[in-house]
Amino acid sequence: MAKDGPAAGKDQKKTAASNQTVQWWKLPTLEELGQEYQEEQKGKVKKNKAQEIDPWTVEAATDEHGQSLAFDYEAISREWATKLIDQPLLDRFEALTGKRPHMWLRRGLFFSHRDLDRILDCYERGDDFFLYTGRGPSSDSMHIGHTISFEFTKWLQDVFDVPLVVMLTDDEKALFKEKLTFEEVMEFARQNAKDIISFGFDVKKTFIYSDLKYIPYNGGHMMLNAWEFSKLVNFNQVRGAFGFNGSTSTGRIFFPSLQCVAAFATSYPHIWGDDPDSDFRSKKTAAIPCLIPCGVDQDPYFRLVRENAGRMKNKSPKPALLHAKFFSALQGPGGKMSASIPNSAIFMSDTMNQIKKKINSYAFSGGQETKELQQELGGNPDVDVSYQYITYFDDDDEKIAKIADDYRKGKLLTGELKAICIKLLQEYVKRFQDNRAKVTDDVMKSFMTPRKLEWKGNPNPKKPESKQKVADRTKQAGSAGAEKS
C-alpha cells in the first residue's frame, strides 16, 4: 500500500489524509486474502522492475523513474508459496497458549509463515519442538532492525517454554564479504552473542553458538548432517536457490548446507542428552520439529531444507517458519536498515541524543510541511516512519489508533509524533544497553557452552488418546450397546 507513498513521490505535494482510520498493520481475513491475491495478480507488480530478495540481496522494486517502491510482501509470499498470517491462526495461537499474540504478529511485522499450524498441533499435544534463529555477524554492533527476531524469539520462548538455538554464521559472513577475515568475524560473533543475550533469554533453555567455534570443536553430528545434506543437494539446486554461478567460491556453495542442517535437532546432541561422540545420530531426536523466526530473505535456505529434510537417513520434519518483514530504514519504505549506512539505522549503541537527532533529522514524515498545513490537512501515518516505529514499540492498540487518528486529523503535529517515537526507541535501546552492561564473558560462555537444556513445554497438553484407550472405550461402548439390545 505504501507504493504511492514517499519513495515514489518525495517531491510531490502531499495529499490530505482521509478521515478514515486505516490501521496499516491490519491483518487480512481469509476472505480478504483471496480478493487481495486476485487484485495483485492483475499485473500490478509486473509493471515495475521486480524486487529482488535472497539472503544476500534485498532490493525493492523500482517504478519507471527508477525510484524505490515499498517491498511487496504479499508478492513474496505468493511467489514463494508461503502462507500469510491470518486472524484465525492467531486466534488459535491465543486459545492454545493463553497468551495474546505479540504486537508484531498482530500488526504484521511477522507477516507470513510455513507450517506454524503444525507447531501449534505439537504444542497442543505437549510434544517437544525447538526454536532456531540466527544472525550473520557482519559487524560488532547491531541496529534496531537486527534485534527484531531476537526480541520476538525471546517472547516465543517465554510463551512456548521450549529450547532455543541461535546460530551466528560467522563463517558465512567471512565467505560472502570479500574484505572480512575469519579472525574478524569470530570477534564479531562474540560481541553479537552478548547483544543477543541482552534480550533476556533464559540460559537454561538457550544455546547460542558461532559456527566457527561450535562446529569444529563440538559439532560432530552437525557436520555429519551437513555432509549428508550436501550429498543430497547439487550445484544446479543451489544455483537456482541462491543465484550462484561458476565464479561462486566453493565455500559459498557448501555453506547453505550448514545453515540448513541447523534446523535438525540432531545437530545439537547435547541439548537432548544424546552422546555427541557417537557415530550415530538419534532417530528420535531427528524427529523433533523446529520453528524458525527469521527475516523473509532467509526463506530460500529453509525451502531447501524443507525439500530435503525427508531425504535424510534419519528423517526430520520440514521446519516451520515465521517470516518477518524488513525493518524500514529511517528514509522510509523500500529501504532496509543497513549497518553500512549509519543514517539509515538506529544502532543499539546509539546514545539517547543520537536517537533523538536521527529521528528528528532523517525519519521520513507523512506530515505537512508547516504546522498550519498539518493542522489544516492532517498527516498520513501510513507512510510515516516514526508512526511505523511507534506501532512496533507500543503494545497499546487503542493508543496507537488514537495517534493515527489525531495525526490524520492534524491534531498531532509531526514534531509531537516524532517525540512519541523517540521516547519509545530510547526506552527500548536504554533497556538493551542496561542489560548489555551486565553480560560478562562468563555469562556469554554459559550460553555458548554445549550442554543439556531444561524446559517444560505446554503445562496443559491435550495428549491424544492412546490406541489402547480408544480400543477400551470402543469395547465399553460395544458392551453397553450389547446390554441395551
Next chain:
Amino acid sequence: MAKDGPAAGKDQKKTAASNQTVQWWKLPTLEELGQEYQEEQKGKVKKNKAQEIDPWTVEAATDEHGQSLAFDYEAISREWATKLIDQPLLDRFEALTGKRPHMWLRRGLFFSHRDLDRILDCYERGDDFFLYTGRGPSSDSMHIGHTISFEFTKWLQDVFDVPLVVMLTDDEKALFKEKLTFEEVMEFARQNAKDIISFGFDVKKTFIYSDLKYIPYNGGHMMLNAWEFSKLVNFNQVRGAFGFNGSTSTGRIFFPSLQCVAAFATSYPHIWGDDPDSDFRSKKTAAIPCLIPCGVDQDPYFRLVRENAGRMKNKSPKPALLHAKFFSALQGPGGKMSASIPNSAIFMSDTMNQIKKKINSYAFSGGQETKELQQELGGNPDVDVSYQYITYFDDDDEKIAKIADDYRKGKLLTGELKAICIKLLQEYVKRFQDNRAKVTDDVMKSFMTPRKLEWKGNPNPKKPESKQKVADRTKQAGSAGAEKS
C-alpha cells in the same frame, strides 16, 4: 615401455627375450630424459585413446582394438608438468641422508616429484618439515596396492625423522560413493587406521586422523584453513581440476578444500604446540613445508593447493610431492589393483594359501606356454607381473638382475619365478598380519589423539651462515687483502 606387452597382444606368440639384461625400473639420466621426451612427442600417445586420470577415475589408454595399454607415466608427468625422479636427485638424497634410496625410488615405483629438491634443502639446513599422506577408507581392508604409500612413508619418516600426518578421508568416500553411509565410513576409517599403524610408524611422531572424527571435534584451525581456502577457489576452478559439473553435489564441490589444507601445518596446531582454541593460526607454523607421498592420481588436489598456498592470509609454501605409479593388477599393466575386483588384488587379509593361489592362477606371465618353449626361447620379465612384484619386494639389486637374466635365458621357469614372488608376498603380508594383531583399540587411540609430537630431524644440519658471519668473513678477507696490497 610395456605398451607392446601383454595387454596389447595377449594372444600374440611371444617373441624371444633378448640376451641383454634390461632393468625396466632403470631411472633415466637427465640426458636420456630429453631424448625420451622428444620421442614421446612424436605422436606416440596421440594415436591411442588417451588415458584418463584424476582422483576418482584411473583408466589406461586403449589401442584401436579397445584393449588397455599400460599407463604412460611419462605422459602424465609431462602433461601435469611434474619432474621425473632422476639419478642426480637420488644421489643428492643419499649424500644428505646417508641412506641408500628406497628400492621403490631406485626402481621408479615412485617415479615423479614436485619440489623434492626444496625438501632436501630444508633437510640439509635442519629446518622443520612434515610428511602427509592419506587414504580414502572405502572398505574395511586394504589390498597390497594401498599399502605402498604407507610402507614407503614409514621409510621416509625413519630417514628424515620428521612428523607425519595421515588423513583418512572418510567424508570423501561417503560423498563420492553413492551407497556408502557416513556411519559405515567412520568404521572403515578405524579399521584402516589399525592397518596403517601395522606398518610400524612411531607413535611419537605420527598423527593419524579421520576427517569425520578430527575436524568437528579438534579441527578449529583446519576448518578455518578449509573455509579460507574455499573462499579462494571457485566452482570453475574445481570443475576444471576434477571434472565437476552442475549435477555434482555441493559436498563434493567443497571437499577438495579440506584435502588441500591438510598440507598446511596450521591444520594441526597440537603437533607444533600451538593453541588449537585460539582464533589465530600461527604464521610461523604456516611456513613449515610439507612433503606428500601419494598416488599420482591425487596430484590434481595438490596442484590446487600449490596454486593457492601463497594466497592464504598466513602464507604456506607449495607442498612438495612424491608420485607413485599405480600398483599393477595381477592381470598386468593398464590395470590397477581394485578392492572391488577381488581377483585383481592381493589383500592384506589374504591367507598364505590364497596368495599362492592368486599368483599361480592370475598373475600375468611373460613366460612361454610350455617348459620346453621357456627353456628354448626364454621369458620376458618386462611384462611379467610376478617379476614386477619381485622387484617391489626384494631389495637386492644383484639378485633381481640375475632373476631377470635367468628368466630371459630360459634358465628360470614361470613356476619358479612365481614361487619366488609368492614367498616375498607371503612374507610381506605375514609381517603385516602379525603386526596388525598387536594393534589394540588403545594403540589406535594413541595414534589418533591430537597431541604434541616429538622428532629430531637432521642430526647434522648444515646451518646457513648468518648474515653477520658472512659480513665478518668478508671484512676479514678485506683486511687481509688490504695488508697484502
